[in-house]
Amino acid sequence: MTYSARVIDHYENPRNVGSFAQDEDGVGTGMVGAPACGDVMKLQIKVGQDGVIEDARFKTYGCGSAIASSSLVTEWVKGKTVGEALEIKNSQIAEELALPPVKIHCSVLAEDAIRAAVADYRKKHPNR
Amino acid sequence: MTSPRPIYLDYSATTPVDPRVAEKMIPYLTNAFGNPASRSHAFGWEAEAAVEAARAEVAALVGADAKEIIWTSGATESDNLAIKGAAHFYGQEKGRHLITVKTEHKAVLDVMREMERQGFSVTYLDVRENGLMDLEAFAAALRPDTSLVSVMLVNNEIGVIQPIEAIGALCREKGVLFHVDAAQATGKIAIDLSALPVDLMSFSAHKTYGPKGIGALYVRRRPRVRLEAQMHGGGHERGFRSGTLATHQIVGMGEAFRLAREEMAAETARVRKLRDRLLAGISGMEAVYVNGDMEARIAHNLNVSFAYVEGESLMMALKELAVSSGSACTSASLEPSYVLRALGREDELAHSSIRFTLGRFTTEAEIDTAAALLRRHVGRLREMSPLWEMAKAGIDLKAVQWSAR
Numbered sequence: 385m386t387y388s389a390r391v392i393d394h395y396e397n398p399r400n401v402g403s404f405a406q407d408e409d410g411v412g413t414g415m416v417g418a419p420a421c422g423d424v425m426k427l428q429i430k431v432g433q434d435g436v437i438e439d440a441r442f443k444t445y446g447c448g449s450a451i452a453s454s455s456l457v458t459e460w461v462k463g464k465t466v467g468e469a470l471e472i473k474n475s476q477i478a479e480e481l482a483l484p485p486v487k488i489h490c491s492v493l494a495e496d497a498i499r500a501a502v503a504d505y506r507k508k509h510p511n512r
Numbered sequence: 513m514t515s516p517r518p519i520y521l522d523y524s525a526t527t528p529v530d531p532r533v534a535e536k537m538i539p540y541l542t543n544a545f546g547n548p549a550s551r552s553h554a555f556g557w558e559a560e561a562a563v564e565a566a567r568a569e570v571a572a573l574v575g576a577d578a579k580e581i582i583w584t585s586g587a588t589e590s591d592n593l594a595i596k597g598a599a600h601f602y603g604q605e606k607g608r609h610l611i612t613v614k615t616e617h618k619a620v621l622d623v624m625r626e627m628e629r630q631g632f633s634v635t636y637l638d639v640r641e642n643g644l645m646d647l648e649a650f651a652a653a654l655r656p657d658t659s660l661v662s663v664m665l666v667n668n669e670i671g672v673i674q675p676i677e678a679i680g681a682l683c684r685e686k687g688v689l690f691h692v693d694a695a696q697a698t699g700k701i702a703i704d705l706s707a708l709p710v711d712l713m714s715f716s717a718h719k720t721y722g723p724k725g726i727g728a729l730y731v732r733r734r735p736r737v738r739l740e741a742q743m744h745g746g747g748h749e750r751g752f753r754s755g756t757l758a759t760h761q762i763v764g765m766g767e768a769f770r771l772a773r774e775e776m777a778a779e780t781a782r783v784r785k786l787r788d789r790l791l792a793g794i795s796g797m798e799a800v801y802v803n804g805d806m807e808a809r810i811a812h813n814l815n816v817s818f819a820y821v822e823g824e825s826l827m828m829a830l831k832e833l834a835v836s837s838g839s840a841c842t843s844a845s846l847e848p849s850y851v852l853r854a855l856g857r858e859d860e861l862a863h864s865s866i867r868f869t870l871g872r873f874t875t876e877a878e879i880d881t882a883a884a885l886l887r888r889h890v891g892r893l894r895e896m897s898p899l900w901e902m903a904k905a906g907i908d909l910k911a912v913q914w915s916a917r
Contacts, residue, residue: 398896401895401896403901416915417914418914419858419909419914422822422824423822424898425898426898443897443898443901444896444898445822445897445898445900446825447824447825447828448824448828496915
């Protein structure tokens with residue numbers, strides 16, 4: 385399998401690897417995928433009082449394209465409101481990383497991870 | 513910038529042609545180019561003599577008579593000829609039931625699927641956790657209408673050595689033909705067909721420092737084993753397999769097998785030390801599992817699962833190593849290795865397995881580099897892995913409800 389330069393860059397220099405404490409104020413955590421499928425992504429967003437995502441972290445078990453997709457997403461969600469983050473589409477991720485057809489599911493998973501993180505954030509912060 | 517070629521640790525995929533083998537082959541392409549089937553002139557006689565000398569070398573490595581060796585294009589063709597040829601010949605008379613094992617190579621499994629399509633019934637036996645066959649389960653699977661059993665000698669992924677002597681003895685008792693795929697065994701373990709209860713055995717040249725595109729099938733003469741030919745034509749190889757013989761390839765296989773016979777003992781001892789050095793180099797790491805039995809195993813293979821790390825991303829990290837991953841993630845199926853699954857490995861372990869296969873040209877420095885790279889990259893990927901984080905926090909991953917798509 386050959387990887388695009390962007391996938392290799394994110395894989396070799398992943399952005400925002402790590403974790404926030406799940407109970408930290410403003411944090412939403414999304415975990416998607418399954419070990420049996422070969423991909424598990426954990427995406428965390430830290431949202432300020434103004435509803436803007438200040439910071440993001442990820443950890444991913446998966447192929448290089450899955451790691452790159454989640455790394456890219458942490459960069460993209462920063463500075464967006466949670467509503468704007470939900471507008472990120474898997475097709476944009478796939479295009480940015482030049483993912484081949486067999487790796488499209490990685491971008492789908494990254495989009496799911498955003499949704500899961502936002503849903504968790506909204507559940508924990510119903511009044512924001 | 514051209515990066516240096518990776519360290520080759522994939523000898524079970526293929527081996528380089530030994531330079532001594534290549535040197536012996538070349539004259540048969542240019543000068544001694546005759547057709548071994550040409551009986552009327554010296555060109556043919558010269559080629560025929562070379563083919564027969566090579567046949568004797570192949571036979572000598574495995575304790576067979578030269579008359580029992582049939583040239584084919586490789587082990588896949590040998591497997592096809594053995595299974596289809598025997599099933600077609602004996603199917604009517606003895607019965608239409610065949611037995612094989614779930615961890616066989618696709619060259620056997622796919623032939624078995626084809627036999628099912630043709631109306632045969634096939635039993636695919638499970639293996640034990642160590643990859644070895646369960647002899648009791650095998651004995652129980654034998655039926656009055658079983659005509660053929662096919663079991664590989666050495667597994668290509670995990671390198672375990674199946675107890676073919678015991679399996680063959682049971683086959684003899686029941687009058688069942690026994691085929692063994694030995695593609696991964698030649699030059700690695702001793703094979704003596706004069707003593708083994710085996711009727712058909714497949715060989716490949718390119719796994720044993722010979723050229724690709726040539727192999728052989730052993731067909732026992734006493735008691736005589738009959739096959740229905742799958743390739744019809746000029747009646748070459750006593751009608752078992754028609755087609756002009758590839759003299760240069762055959763000469764290469766003969767020389768490769770001669771070298772294997774002479775050097776196997778010393779080479780295996782050297783490779784075993786290197787393999788054990790690799791294992792020692794990574795054994796300090798946490799959550800590392802060897803797949804397959806370590807005793808009944810060739811010295812050349814180490815198949816390891818690095819838990820909580822996905823195989824394809826590990827392969828990507830190990831770009832300086834030419835190794836093979838148990839994970840078939842490059843296909844759309846995302847299926848982990850069927851061999852490791854047959855061992856009962858959990859999916860996340862099957863996903864993260866790497867097969868290292870060492871060989872004639874592997875050096876100690878290469879092994880030390882490989883071990884260092886593994887330690888570094890497995891550590892890095894685990895820092896990135898949510899599964900590792902959860903395991904470290906004491907969470908039982910099996911109890912988690914995953915959102916499988």
